[in-house]
Amino acid sequence: MIEVKGLKKCYRGRTVLDLDELRVQQGSTLALAGANGSGKTTLLRILAGNLKPTEGAVETASPVLYLPQRSYPFRGTVLDNMLLGAKDKKEEALHLLQSAELAHLQSKKAASLSGGELQRLAFCRLLVRPCRLLLLDEPTSACDAAGAKLLLELLARYRRETGCTVILSTHTPAVALQAAQRLLILHNGRPEADGDPKELLSAPGSDWAREFVAGWKI
Amino acid sequence: MDALRQAFELLFPPDKELLQILGVTLRMSFFSTTLSCLIGLPLGALIGTRQFCGKAFLKKLIHTLMGLPPVVAGLIVYTLFTHYGPFGRLHLLFTVRVMVIAQCLLIIPVVTGLTASFLEKGAKPMIETAKGMGLSRGRVLFLCLSESRASLLSVVLGAFGRSIAEVGAVSIVGGNIQWKTRVMTTAIMLETNKGRFSFALALGIILLLLAFAVNVAASWVVKEDVRDD
Numbered sequence: 001m002i003e004v005k006g007l008k009k010c011y012r013g014r015t016v017l018d019l020d021e022l023r024v025q026q027g028s029t030l031a032l033a034g035a036n037g038s039g040k041t042t043l044l045r046i047l048a049g050n051l052k053p054t055e056g057a058v059e060t061a062s063p064v065l066y067l068p069q070r071s072y073p074f075r076g077t078v079l080d081n082m083l084l085g086a087k088d089k090k091e092e093a094l095h096l097l098q099s100a101e102l103a104h105l106q107s108k109k110a111a112s113l114s115g116g117e118l119q120r121l122a123f124c125r126l127l128v129r130p131c132r133l134l135l136l137d138e139p140t141s142a143c144d145a146a147g148a149k150l151l152l153e154l155l156a157r158y159r160r161e162t163g164c165t166v167i168l169s170t171h172t173p174a175v176a177l178q179a180a181q182r183l184l185i186l187h188n189g190r191p192e193a194d195g196d197p198k199e200l201l202s203a204p205g206s207d208w209a210r211e212f213v214a215g216w217k218i
Numbered sequence: 219m220d221a222l223r224q225a226f227e228l229l230f231p232p233d234k235e236l237l238q239i240l241g242v243t244l245r246m247s248f249f250s251t252t253l254s255c256l257i258g259l260p261l262g263a264l265i266g267t268r269q270f271c272g273k274a275f276l277k278k279l280i281h282t283l284m285g286l287p288p289v290v291a292g293l294i295v296y297t298l299f300t301h302y303g304p305f306g307r308l309h310l311l312f313t314v315r316v317m318v319i320a321q322c323l324l325i326i327p328v329v330t331g332l333t334a335s336f337l338e339k340g341a342k343p344m345i346e347t348a349k350g351m352g353l354s355r356g357r358v359l360f361l362c363l364s365e366s367r368a369s370l371l372s373v374v375l376g377a378f379g380r381s382i383a384e385v386g387a388v389s390i391v392g393g394n395i396q397w398k399t400r401v402m403t404t405a406i407m408l409e410t411n412k413g414r415f416s417f418a419l420a421l422g423i424i425l426l427l428l429a430f431a432v433n434v435a436a437s438w439v440v441k442e443d444v445r446d447d
Contacts, residue, residue, distance in 0.1 A: 006251060050346060052269070066350030074341040075365055084361075085353045122347070 001026050002133060002165055004045070007056035009042050009189075017042045017189040019056075024182075026061065026132075029159065029166040031180035031197060033173075035212065040169035041069060041188035044135045047167065061165065069137045073110035078102060078121055081110045086128045096124040100150055101155075114171035115142035123151055127158050132160070132210030136168035142209055152178050173201060173216045185209055221419035228420055235397070236421075240428070243401040246314055246388070250321035254377050258326045259370065262333025263359055267345055277334065281346040283327035292390030295320040299391065312393040317401075320387040325377045332373045337362060340369070375436050382429055402428075 007112040008015060024030050032040040045051040046058060049068035068182040074081050082093035097103045100120045105113065113121060119142040126134070139155075140148035152175065159166060170176055176183045176197045183197040185204070193200055193209040204213040228236050251259060297303055299311045299319075310316040339360045348358040363370065385403035392399035394408060402425040409418035 045349050048350060050349060066346075068346045068350055070343055072347040072349075072365075074344075074347075074361065084348075085351060085357060087394065111396060131352070135350075203315055 001059075002061065002167070003059040004023050004047075005044075005057050007043075007046065007058065008054045009046065009051070010054045015189055017046070017053075019189075019191065022184075022191075024165055024167060025157075026165050027163045028182065029168070030182045030184060031176035031179040032167065032169040033171070033176060033216075034135050034192070038186040040186055041137055042189070043186075044167065044169060047133070050152050052110035059171065060103075063131045064131075064133045064135065065126045065131040066128065066135040067122055067126055067139055069136060069141070071118065071125075072095050073113065073118055076110060077107050077115070078110050079106040081121060082106075082128060082144070083127055084125065086209045090096060093124075093128050096127055096154070098175050099154055100124045116144055119143055120147060120151060122156070123154065127154060130164075132162075132164050134164050134166045136166065138169055140170070140172060140173065148172070155179060171216075173197075173213075177201070186213060187212070220416040221423060224416050225419035225423040228424065235370060236424070239400050239402055239405050240424075242399065243403075243425075243428075246321065246401060247378055250325060250381045251320045251374065251378045253318065254322050254325035254329050254381075255321075256372055258329025258377075258415060259333050259363070259373070260359075261326075262330040262338055262373075266334035267341060267359060267362060277331075280331045280334070281325050284331045286324060286325055286327065287444075288384050288386030289390065291323045292320050292387030294435055295323060295387065295391050311391060312395060312399055314392070314399060317388045317392040320391045321381050321384060324384065324387060327378055328380060329373055329377050332369065332376065336366065336369055336373070341366060343422065352416060363394065367435060371436055371439065373376030375433060379429060382425070388413050 002022070002024040004019055007017060007019040007022070009017040010066065016037070018137070032043065034040055041050065044066065046053050047060055048064055050066070053099055074084060078097065079084065080092065082097065083090060086093070094103065094106070097106055100123070101119065102120055102124065105117065108117070110121060123136075127147070140151055143151060156179070160166070167177070168175070168179065180197055182199050183193075184191055185193040185200070187208055193205045201213055201216075204210045231236040265273065265280075295316060296311070299305050299308065301311075301318050310319075323382065344362050344365055345358060348361050353361070383403065385407055388399075388401055389404045391402065392401070394400050402421055406418045406421045406425070409421065
């Protein structure tokens, strides 16, 4: 169970995140949506332990893995990157590369990959190791439709195998619909709508949420 | 032209005293740069990659020390190592060792400050990615330093440049003693004071050649590094 209570993050007096309470059941997937600057990344960075909240308490299950919006390609080949901190997991790494259709690039320098390939590599690099909480910040933003589908399939398989909780942020409704059991829409750092993705997309609740959902490319 | 001719004459065949001065200069610069980097690089990496209370003040202090005048550093070290000073019984004054200590006082803040600012600006995506992968703190720090090695080499070169060109601190604590603590910069100062401008200029040309050789070697290493990548 992931539990957040009275969480607040302020930058120079401006509140960018204000959550009274958030509970996420172990093994479930929560999708975060909202306009740019709505607090999605801030929430994920706090949960990942990369950012200290101004107020409030966070209880997470560990180990936690976090995929930032812009992942860094480390020096070396694609396979070197996969084995960073997981030298003994070559077999799993190769299998993951195969599943993500990156196996043919395993000897290529990671820095020379395209945006979509790099995003797939960064995602697979996390999945080599088990975790109890997986945090993904716009995991399919650089992928084409086929790449995004691959990533979501990999995510579903990883969730099944590890039983981990997933919290992901997205600007794509299809991702929320396909991967998550719950959708939380944030507006100016506060929850605007919360519920089943399918229901929320058809009946968003508040006027702002309706307008936001209408703007989403479905 | 006269200076160039004299520089050539000093080098071919090599003048015995010049070789000794060059040896002291290189030894002092090598040790002060190495020690400063051993302390400054990890310290800068810690400051640049971690958040802690008092960080802003520490950065201001380091930036102030980056501009520490060499004569002030020399005076501080002189006071510490003089006969009646707290470290007087070590009898290090007017030795190459104390010159290295004085230079470290000048160079450590430069290495620390530059490393911290570089990592603070350039290493955020690296750190976030590495931490997100669940790597240990030590491993994250090592990865950051390893990924930034080309840029950090510039910091090391800057440190070496400051060391080899420094005159104020080493002349105070070293005393510019012939065959013992005389380095290229203090020799140039002495020859200028004696009115032997051409000779001083010749020494200056040799010093420049030395700095150039070190820079070329370092650039070669960086180029190889980039090619490797």
